[in-house]
Amino acid sequence: MSNSWFLIANPTSGNRNFSKQWSKIQQLLKLKKIDYYFVFTQFSKHEIELVQAAIQKGFRTIISIGGDGTLHHVVNGIMLQTYIKTSDITIGVIPLGTGNDWIKTYNIPNNIEKAIEIIHQKKTILQDIGVLETENKKVHYFNNVAGLGYDGYIVNKLKSLKKLGGISYVLAGIYGLLFYKKSTFKMSFDDKKLEESCLMTVIGICQFSGGGMQFTKNVNPSDGLLDITIAKNLTFFDMVFNLPKLYSGKIVNHKKVETYKTKEITIIPQNSKPFIQADGELIGTGKVTVKIIEKAINFIIN
The missing domain is CATH 3.40.50.10330 (Probable inorganic polyphosphate/atp-NAD kinase; domain 1)
Structure with missing residues (x-):
């Protein structure tokens, strides 16, 4: 067997x-x-x-x-x-x-x-896996991309739109830009402590999310590091004018976007409890700590 x-x-x-x-x-x-x-x-x-x-x-x-x-x-x-x-x-x-x-x-x-x-x-690769611990002490694993803020908001919106197929990601994204209220996040990793008004913070192991968007930079799914992208006070017009860059990955070079690599990060929303998503699945709200488990599972790849 x-x-x-x-x-x-x-x-x-x-x-x-x-x-x-x-x-x-x-x-x-x-x-x-x-x-x-x-x-x-x-x-x-x-x-x-x-x-x-x-x-x-x-x-x-x-x-x-x-x-x-x-x-x-x-x-x-x-x-x-x-x-x-x-x-x-x-x-x-x-x-x-x-x-x-x-x-x-x-x-x-x-x-x-x-x-x-x-x-x-x-043909296989031994890929890293991320692990998230939410404020209620529940543990969730992810193999692609997690995040909180705007991306969690649109994942929640997608629940009612997925029947429309691939276009649902675009519609949910536009809806989120119009109605999502940005949160202030306190973030700590390595020797850094940041406090930013954020559209979202994305934690990546792999490269693509949201139906083909690229928010992570220089991704290596087996390097033992989380790829952190902090999209700060991006406006509706910032996102619309830079739409091609969301899909090409060049959005990470925007002046309101910062990227980091680390093994562990804690994110504490200050003025709200935004949705947390992992691989497009809602897993909770509020504070989250994310760590990396190196070379955890073999995946068959091209």
Whole structure:
């Protein structure tokens, strides 16, 4: 059994016809002679339970079929279990979600056939994983990008817009720029203590978030460092005029944006309790401490 892949599929990911996509996935896996066992998620965060049960049964290779949220919960299932070392686990991804931002860092196409070919080739990277502790002492893990402020606000707004597909990110972003009220953050990391009026603070391991935007600079997902981007008092017009730079990554060179690298950061909002998001999933509000776990999980990449 341990030589088989354990497939976790989220039937509600994206806006596609899942039954049609699932039939295609099964055919392609058979063509590649990939032996597998599969389960479908039945409720929110079900991936966590499914992954932990699979690991105890001897599975060490897992395929996440869905979007960034599905992968996020698979990663949390691996990190929360204490049965084996997390670095003994390998994850492959077949993207079916709306955003699919994690795959962009590794040039994995948003294409079922090509994604399965990449899994078949089994090229891996041992990637870092971030861990967030919220003010209620709850722990969450993330494999892509986390943050609080404006990005958490638009993730919350996305819940009602995702049915519109990829355009939902743009609509939520515009809505947030019009209505989100900036927060003052106290931030401490290394020997620095900052207090800034912020649109948002982004903590990255990988490169893309928000449907392809790039807020992190010179990213290396295995360097043992968190990539911090502090977007200070950016206005609606700053964001609109610099829209191409949000997608090219050049926004990090804006005079109102600062970037840092560190292993741990604590962020304390002063005048509000903004949403905290991790990999596009809301995990809490208010104060958060973020740390890095070096080379935690193997991922299959292009």
